[in-house]
Amino acid sequence: MKQFQSHLNSVEKALKILLFFQPDHPTWGVRELSARLGFSPATAQRILQTLKSYGFIEQDPRSRQYHLGNIYYQFVQTLQSQQPIARAALPFMQKLLSATRETVHLNIIQGKERVCIDTLESHRNLKAGMPIGNRSPLYAGASSKCLLAFSTDEFIDDYLKTVQFEPLTGNTVTDLEALRRELQRIRSRGYALSMGERSEGLGSLSAPVTDFRGLVVAALSLALPEIRYREDRHREFCLGELCRQTEALSLRMGKTGPPDASPHLKMASNKYDSKENKHG
Numbered sequence: 001m002k003q004f005q006s007h008l009n010s011v012e013k014a015l016k017i018l019l020f021f022q023p024d025h026p027t028w029g030v031r032e033l034s035a036r037l038g039f040s041p042a043t044a045q046r047i048l049q050t051l052k053s054y055g056f057i058e059q060d061p062r063s064r065q066y067h068l069g070n071i072y073y074q075f076v077q078t079l080q081s082q083q084p085i086a087r088a089a090l091p092f093m094q095k096l097l098s099a100t101r102e103t104v105h106l107n108i109i110q111g112k113e114r115v116c117i118d119t120l121e122s123h124r125n126l127k128a129g130m131p132i133g134n135r136s137p138l139y140a141g142a143s144s145k146c147l148l149a150f151s152t153d154e155f156i157d158d159y160l161k162t163v164q165f166e167p168l169t170g171n172t173v174t175d176l177e178a179l180r181r182e183l184q185r186i187r188s189r190g191y192a193l194s195m196g197e198r199s200e201g202l203g204s205l206s207a208p209v210t211d212f213r214g215l216v217v218a219a220l221s222l223a224l225p226e227i228r229y230r231e232d233r234h235r236e237f238c239l240g241e242l243c244r245q246t247e248a249l250s251l252r253m254g255k256t257g258p259p260d261a262s263p264h265l266k267m268a269s270n271k272y273d274s275k276e277n278k279h280g
Contacts (some may be wrong), residue, residue, distance in 0.1 A: 013039060014047050018056065018068075023131065027065040085209065085218045085253065086118050092249040093120050096222070099241045103223040105130040107143040107206075109151065112159060114144035114219075128202050128223035139163060139179050140172050142204035143221040146192035149183040150208040150216035156183065171196040191243060192219075195229060203229025205239050207246040212254030220246045 008016070016037060020028065034044035048066055051057040055071040086106060093104045097120045105119040116134040121127065138148040138159060148156060165174040171194075173179050186192045191207040198204075206221035222238050229235055 010047070013037075013043065014051060017044065017047055018051070021068050023134070027060070027063075027067045029065055033066075088252050089118065089209070089218065089220065089249055092245045092252070093118065093220070096120075096220070096241055096245045097122070100222060100238045102228070102238060103128050103130055105143070105221050105223060107147060107219045107221060108217070109138070109147050110135075112138060112162075114138055114141070114147055116143075117218075126225050126227070128204075128225050130221075130223045136168070136198050137163075137166070139165060140168050140194075141198035142192040142194040142206040143219045144198075145173075145179075145182060145186055145194070146206035146208055146219040146221070147216060149186035149192065150210070152215070168198050169196050169200050171200075173197065191239065193239075195226065201226045203235075205235070205242050207243050208250075209246055209253060210250045210255050212256065214255070217253060220249060 017033065020033060020036065030041050030045050030048065033039075033048075034041045037044065039047075048057055048059075052059060052066075052069075055069045057066050058069045059066050085108070089106050093106065096104045101122055101124055103119065103122040105116050107114050107116050109115075113135045114137070116130050116132055119130045119132055121129060136144050138144045148159065151159075160176060160180065163176070163179075165172075165176075167174050173182060191205065193203075193205055195203045203224045203226055204221055205224070206219045208216045209218040209220055211217050220242065222242055224235070224238065
């Protein structure tokens, strides 16, 4: 490990340090970080101090632990400005948040992962979060599987040939044939559902955003705490609202055809109507 790291230049070492700051380990001490990276403590300290001087890293004065600086918010805004779908999606996400009062997030495929590029957080005390930049494999969670299911056949085939499953929770799909069947079901009904596949206690609903070419460009999703996901009427209401806003956003992105021609919108509306009749 140390022999390999010795061949890295200063920029590469700085990048490796930055990439170690993740949601499951957002803070690091010099000795712990240097041991994990195979750098000497002096090297890690020198690079951290340089990053700190430019605002990329900050240090807690009490614990002496390092964490990421606020400068990254500037990059988030820049990245979002480069994504036409992020700009176009915002009013639809706001309507969805207002209607459902659940956390709304927008996701795209980057490489072979699902990445969240925008989020509007629920104002409820009990809520499910989805931070911008959050990533997950394409086999885990509703938004991931939705993006995969509506990708081109070539992309799906290539992904399934190389996928290596790693369970994130006890509910994560880890069988190739089970994933194939699930992708077919998602394509058939037009949306994806999941409960606790990526994070325990978190449910998710997701529908695809397509453009004028009929290609999926994003997945619009809702994140719900398990207690509200398990409420049939609320979940189906959220699903209906999600599909309506996703369809409207797709039309905004150039999709052709009337909104009521979409199978996922009709199916979600019918399911919600049946729930309303049952409860009302």
